[in-house]
Amino acid sequence: MIELRDIRKVFNAGKPHALTAVDGVSLSLDARAVTVFQGPSGSGKTTLLALVGCMTRPTEGRILLGDREITSLPERFLTDVRRTTFGFIFQQFNLVRGISVLENVMLPAYPLGEHHTALKKRARVLLDLFGILPRESSKSEWLSGGEAQRTAICRALINDPQIIIADEPTAHLDTKLSREFMDIVGRLKTEQKTVIIASHDTLVYGSPVVDRVITIRDGKIEAEGR
Amino acid sequence: MRKSTLFFLSLGILAALAAAAWTHAAYQREQGHAALQERADLVKQLDLTDLCLFTEARYTRHPTQADWHAPFQDHPMSLEHFPSGSLLAPRKGIGDR
Amino acid sequence: MGNWFERQRNIIDFTLSSLFRRKGKNLSLLLVYTLLVFLLASVMFFTHALRKEASLVLQGAPEMVVQRMAAGRHELVPERYINAISGIRGVSAVRGRLWGYYYDAFMSANYTLLVPGSDAPAPGYISIGSGIARSRLAAPGDLISFRSYDGEPMVLMVQEVLSSGSELVSSDLILISEQDFLKLFGMSPGMFTDIVLTVRNSKEVATVAGKVLTLLPDTRPIMKSEILRTYDTIFDWRSGIIVVILSSAVLAFIIFAWDKASGLSSEERKEIGILKAIGWETSDVLLMKFWEGAAVSLTSFLAGVLLAYVHVFFTSVMLFEPVLKGWSTLYPSFKLIPFISPYQVATLFFLTVVPYTVATIVPSWRAATIDPDSVMRS
Numbered sequence: 271m272i273e274l275r276d277i278r279k280v281f282n283a284g285k286p287h288a289l290t291a292v293d294g295v296s297l298s299l300d301a302r303a304v305t306v307f308q309g310p311s312g313s314g315k316t317t318l319l320a321l322v323g324c325m326t327r328p329t330e331g332r333i334l335l336g337d338r339e340i341t342s343l344p345e346r347f348l349t350d351v352r353r354t355t356f357g358f359i360f361q362q363f364n365l366v367r368g369i370s371v372l373e374n375v376m377l378p379a380y381p382l383g384e385h386h387t388a389l390k391k392r393a394r395v396l397l398d399l400f401g402i403l404p405r406e407s408s409k410s411e412w413l414s415g416g417e418a419q420r421t422a423i424c425r426a427l428i429n430d431p432q433i434i435i436a437d438e439p440t441a442h443l444d445t446k447l448s449r450e451f452m453d454i455v456g457r458l459k460t461e462q463k464t465v466i467i468a469s470h471d472t473l474v475y476g477s478p479v480v481d482r483v484i485t486i487r488d489g490k491i492e493a494e495g496r
Numbered sequence: 497m498r499k500s501t502l503f504f505l506s507l508g509i510l511a512a513l514a515a516a517a518w519t520h521a522a523y524q525r526e527q528g529h530a531a532l533q534e535r536a537d538l539v540k541q542l543d544l545t546d547l548c549l550f551t552e553a554r555y556t557r558h559p560t561q562a563d564w565h566a567p568f569q570d571h572p573m574s575l576e577h578f579p580s581g582s583l584l585a586p587r588k589g590i591g592d593r
Numbered sequence: 594m595g596n597w598f599e600r601q602r603n604i605i606d607f608t609l610s611s612l613f614r615r616k617g618k619n620l621s622l623l624l625v626y627t628l629l630v631f632l633l634a635s636v637m638f639f640t641h642a643l644r645k646e647a648s649l650v651l652q653g654a655p656e657m658v659v660q661r662m663a664a665g666r667h668e669l670v671p672e673r674y675i676n677a678i679s680g681i682r683g684v685s686a687v688r689g690r691l692w693g694y695y696y697d698a699f700m701s702a703n704y705t706l707l708v709p710g711s712d713a714p715a716p717g718y719i720s721i722g723s724g725i726a727r728s729r730l731a732a733p734g735d736l737i738s739f740r741s742y743d744g745e746p747m748v749l750m751v752q753e754v755l756s757s758g759s760e761l762v763s764s765d766l767i768l769i770s771e772q773d774f775l776k777l778f779g780m781s782p783g784m785f786t787d788i789v790l791t792v793r794n795s796k797e798v799a800t801v802a803g804k805v806l807t808l809l810p811d812t813r814p815i816m817k818s819e820i821l822r823t824y825d826t827i828f829d830w831r832s833g834i835i836v837v838i839l840s841s842a843v844l845a846f847i848i849f850a851w852d853k854a855s856g857l858s859s860e861e862r863k864e865i866g867i868l869k870a871i872g873w874e875t876s877d878v879l880l881m882k883f884w885e886g887a888a889v890s891l892t893s894f895l896a897g898v899l900l901a902y903v904h905v906f907f908t909s910v911m912l913f914e915p916v917l918k919g920w921s922t923l924y925p926s927f928k929l930i931p932f933i934s935p936y937q938v939a940t941l942f943f944l945t946v947v948p949y950t951v952a953t954i955v956p957s958w959r960a961a962t963i964d965p966d967s968v969m970r971s
Contacts, residue, residue: 507895510895511895513899521902525930525931528930532646532650535758535759539652541653541709542707543690544653544762544763548763548764551702552703554694557694557703557765558705559823560819560823
């Protein structure tokens, strides 16, 4: 479903502190599968996620989504693709402070001009699905780790994306919540979603839900498993 | 209620009040025409030259008739000592002829 | 179209939530902004209405007033000056005016005494302006005592109080007979305060003024155009208090705009990053910033202008009264007619709303165009 061909990403190109985060990666990711990029911090897995999710453009190489090449799409179209196809769960959750859980979840859909009542209903259904409906009016900074994570998941799902991308989702969670997260991933898989995770947590890449583990080191693919 | 609804409502109310003020102003202009005419007639009848706004001193009461050096009045160094002098500029043309 | 409108509403929802987060700061911002607009608009409404009033009411002022000067001071005019002027070609009517000031020590007030050209009160009677009637609690039939030039009292009876509708021109007037006027001030008949004249052809006024000056070098002709021009420049932006008010207001605006324009806090920057990461386009972020500026400035503008309208035209500029009244003890009671210049209101709108809104959008430009992946990185 997603194909990367000879991708290179260099930050601060031409400057003395230039950094090659991803160096010649080619891979093909299947749809409706759970893939994990595993590797130590600094290995380039976060950059790889960003590239896959159209958050940034590669310095070299091509990315195809389905049979459509997205590498050279203009900014507006790229954002549109990103909005409708991908849902992101960040390491720090990155919920907007000072506003409610419900509003945080609805936020990605705001610029799309959808009717407010319909959007709200959809958001509440999601919140209910993940068991945090009672907390819908709480300000995001008052949530526990688990609640924040589930809010982040709901937010990622609000536009009903095909592909979910999560960057170190269990970094701030205990074992119990980490296992809960992987259960949720399993649920998403049964709903025909594609999930791509970057993690160095054994609980994540060792989970039975995961279809494929790709080990990244120094911006290159080192090994593949499962 | 949605916040944006509240916002539009408030703006709407303010705009409506502004429209009301505009109408009120038009109405007042209409109503005040008679009194305005009365004042204009009195000016013509009595050969008046000024509005009666500041009655503290001669040159604030009749600024159009003020002396050349009225702002300084009796003494060229005398600074403005009436508050209304801070509102009235010296007659235009002073110092010209 | 419905889509566009919903998009605006959604974004406004978020903008307002965002503003509500710092409730105290933004509320006080709104209040101060409104106060600023209120002050500016009050001054604007008041001065324009007054100028308009003057320009309309003083149309009937004499076409030319001729004063005599002696040693730089205002001097009485002898009758022969009137005769001389009536001989000038182009002059259709000449009249000597008798008017002066009377200081009422009892009320610490200055009155303007005037002998009308026609229908003057009979000797022993006066007509008084409503301001005087109010301060002295005088009504027709009452007696008022004046102190003549020689210290002797002179008692006159009030026959009429001039209408309150004419207060703006007559509040401190006392209309008196020529006989009483001369007696009160110890003036001999044939001496006048100044001369008023009418010119046959209004285009010739300046020429006639020149002729008067040549004929009578110690006089000073004042033309009606100059009278009207004085009131045009009344409350000119240059004069004292207006400068203070306006420059403080402008300074305050600059401070606000500077605070906004000097860049975003790291928190704001992070928030924009998050928005971009979750799928907001650059244009969406900028739209949000636009509404952030517009919401505050639009509300403040409307509220400030409305309050100013009420202040000037309902309460007769209550807050500025101490300044307007100054040290005078006799102040006319009047309600200004709401002459409003739409041009001025529009200018005020552009001066207050636009810079602030722009100042909110511009610094966000750079943050709004960042690559969303940097958020993943942080």
